[in-house]
Amino acid sequence: MEVDEVIRDGLQSFYRTQPDLDLLKLIDYVGSVLSLDPKKIQEILSSEKAEVRAELVLEGVGRRIDEANVRRGIREKIEEKVGEGNRKYVLEQMLKEIKEELGVEVDEKKEDVERLEKKLNEFKKVLGEDSEIVRKGERELGKLRNIRIESSDYSTSLTYLNTLTSLPIIPTNPTPPLNLLSSSQTLDSTHYGQTSVKQKILEILAQRNISGTASNNVILLTGPPGVGKTSLGNSIARALNKPFSRISLAGLSDSSTLKGHRRTYVGSMPGKIIDSIIDCEAMDGVIMLDEIDKLDKSYGGAENVLLEILDSSQNKEFRDTYLDIGVDLSNIVFLLTSNDYSLIPSPLLDRLDVIHVSGYTLNEKIEIVTQHLIPIARKKNCIEVGICRDAIEFIGRWYSREPGLRGLQRNVEKIYRKLAYRKVAGEQGEDVENIPNEIMVEHLQDLLGRPMYDSDRLYDESPHGVVAGLAWSAGGGSLLYIECQKIEGKDNGGIKVTGLMGEVMKESVDIAVTNARRVLSQYQPGNSFFEDNEVHLHVPEGATPKDGPSAGITMTTALIGLALDRPVRDDLAMTGEISLTGKVLKIGGLKEKIMAARRAGVNCVVVPESNRGDWEDFDEEVTEGIEVHFADEYTKVFEVAFMEEDFATSGY
Incomplete structure (x- = not known):
């Protein structure tokens, strides 16, 4: 009861019992109704003056009013926060009761429990009562029965049981044997091609x-x-x-x-x-x-x-x-x-x-484009124009060289989108180019823009100290040139390395220098090139990170070519790591590397002897027209690169 109600009721009771107004009696009565502190009551009663006693009582009344205002404010805030939730809860319960009376809706919790209980009974028949999934499911279902549906724990428990009973423990249809x-x-x-993979x-x-x-x-x-x-x-x-x-x-x-x-x-x-x-x-x-x-x-x-x-x-x-x-x-x-x-x-x-799963050859790409990508693009754009084989080959060589098909697919779709635009624009009266009956090579630059690639070869004729290597990356194969030049004005030996190479490749440089010195001393005992000159070894495209153990023989050959002042064969590329004693070690990604060599017009490759089995597994389309030399020692690499057949028997 609020203070104003206490005082009001007290005064009404006082007036009923005391018809004659006595100020001191009124003050004393109000003080007793307020239930003041005993010391304060004693102070009021000991005061003889009515004014003093009245001030003390009014002071107590003011204090009680302040306390009542604070309580009222707190209560109003609480009611404001929970009132809407309680109201919603009450209305939801009333609606649920009404629907149940009308038979419109069953109890949601009851429905959940019955559904989960039925599923667990099915599990019990298949797995037995001692199964872990059955025991934990029944234990959790027991908890669910005792949780109010409005509780957050209910949804947590229900989600767990729904997940548990969704496990496909009970097989539906038996799997037929493999044909x-x-x-x-x-x-x-x-999938076209990929015979060995399949x-x-x-x-x-x-x-x-x-x-x-x-x-x-x-x-x-x-x-x-x-x-x-x-x-x-x-x-x-x-x-x-x-x-x-x-x-x-x-x-x-x-x-x-x-x-x-x-x-x-x-x-x-x-x-x-x-x-x-x-x-x-x-x-x-x-x-x-x-x-x-x-x-x-x-x-x-x-x-x-x-x-x-x-x-x-x-x-x-x-x-x-x-x-x-x-x-x-x-x-x-x-x-x-x-x-x-x-x-x-x-x-x-x-x-x-x-x-x-290796990349596709150019012929495989042509077949996939012809049999799959073009029909899909024609149907999607409602264009009945085809693309001739020469144009497809041109796209594969100069627009989409990646080993996969995504770039090729994008270019095919781009062609048909442009044709669809011409068709719609022409029907709407715009002045656009006619759609050809068949897409030829001469139409590609207008439809796709300038070719994205030119030749992979930086050099038509190999300079002294430059050798083409074969590199592999997650995106396929490519030619990787190793360039070596003497630094003029520095005659104290040593080597400088650039080209953003990783730690493995930098180690290959050190091993290549040691092997190059040894080969040079064997082939030309009086040649002191590496003692008298500082050499700069660089791998082009310096902004591109490069790493991997397959450039050893290429680096060795480039250093020796610089020291001998002799170029290697113009149509040569090589791949293989070299050991400190001159052994040529096995490499990976050979198919992608050979395809990169073919694309660049390289006709002769040197690969490790230990990769001979990989070579023999390749389709004829990959190896056709490629002169291959297998090397287990660097002497064989030197013989092929510099066409020195006698060096292999010179005692190195």
Whole structure:
């Protein structure tokens, strides 16, 4: 009761009992009604003057009024904050009761509980009462029954149970056995060429079909961008008649993204592995872990989770942190993709069957454009004009040299977009060029602009101290020139290196210098070029980072050519690392490098002897017209580069 109400009621009671107004009695009565401090009451009663007693009582009244105002303000603020929520709650409950009376709507909580209970009973029939998923599900369902639907804990518990019961524990349709002929036709219909890749995939799938498990068949598809690794994964799923799900690993560093968050966190959720299983609606689907080489390895957490997922000894009891139950992943077909598999941690790489998906040759690109890309672009733009083979080849050589198909596809789409514009603009009365009956080479500059590439060769004739190497990157192969020049005015020996080279390549320079000195002393014992001159070694395109162990013999040859003042063969390119004793070591990415040599008009290549098997596996289209020399010692490289056949037997 407020102070004004206390005083008012007190005065009314006083007037009823004291019809004759007595000021002192009135003051005393008001003081007693206010329930003042005993000391203050004693002070009022001991004062004989009515004015003093009245002031003391009024002072108490003012203090009580201030206290009442503070309480009133607090209460109003509280009512303002919770009043709307209470009002909404009351209205919702009233609406629910009305709907139940009319039979319009059932109890939402009751419906959730019945649905989850039915699902858990199905799990119990298949897995048994002692199953971990059944025990945890029933325990959580018991909690859900005792939680008010308005509580935040209700939605948290309901989300967990929905995720748990969404696991495809109960198989729906049995998977038919693998039909190799049908699987081969599926792969051929979606991917032109790549014969060896498709054969390796079929072999792994056949082995899986016999063993009945996928635990030891974790496939890594590695190759340049745009060669169809992701779509190949989708085709594998179709060949197996299994659902497909893709997880992108690019930039991923947090292990909880794959393995789930703890339920103690707000907004916790299961990991991407469980999400993919639910998305596949099968415990034996195909899950692709895309771009594993772009995994953020700053913390190593995601890498450790991948080891658990892909290791057959651990993935039978993979435990998602959110669900906190063991899930068997051994029947899932895991596919991984990368552009550069050397960036994958070795413990992880050790668990993978690596399949190299190389870039397409020019003839393969022409066939893909003719059979697939042009029909799609014509249908999309409602243009019936074709592109002649010479024009397609010209696009592949001078507009889209990358090993994949994305650039080629963009250029084809660009041509048909411009034709579609001409068609629409012409129909609307604008003055535009006519659409030709067929796109020829002479039409390309108008449709695509100037060619993006010219010849890969910087030199038609190799100067002294310049040698063409063959380089590989995640984007394909290219010519990599090594240039050496004597620095005039400096005669104290030594070497200067430029070209934004990495640590591995800088080490190759040091090894190349040692080998060049040794070869020079053997071939021309009196030549003191390296003792008397400082040499500058440069790799063009200095703004582009370069690294990798395959330029050793190229650097050695360039240094020797400078010291001998002799050029190498004009049509020569080479690739291979060199050891300190002159051994030529094996390299990777040979197919992309050879295709780069063909594109640049190189007719002669030197490759390591240990890569002979790779060469023999290549299609004739890759090797046709290329003079190849295999070298296991640098003497063979020197013989080919400088056409000195006697040097190999000179005792080096």
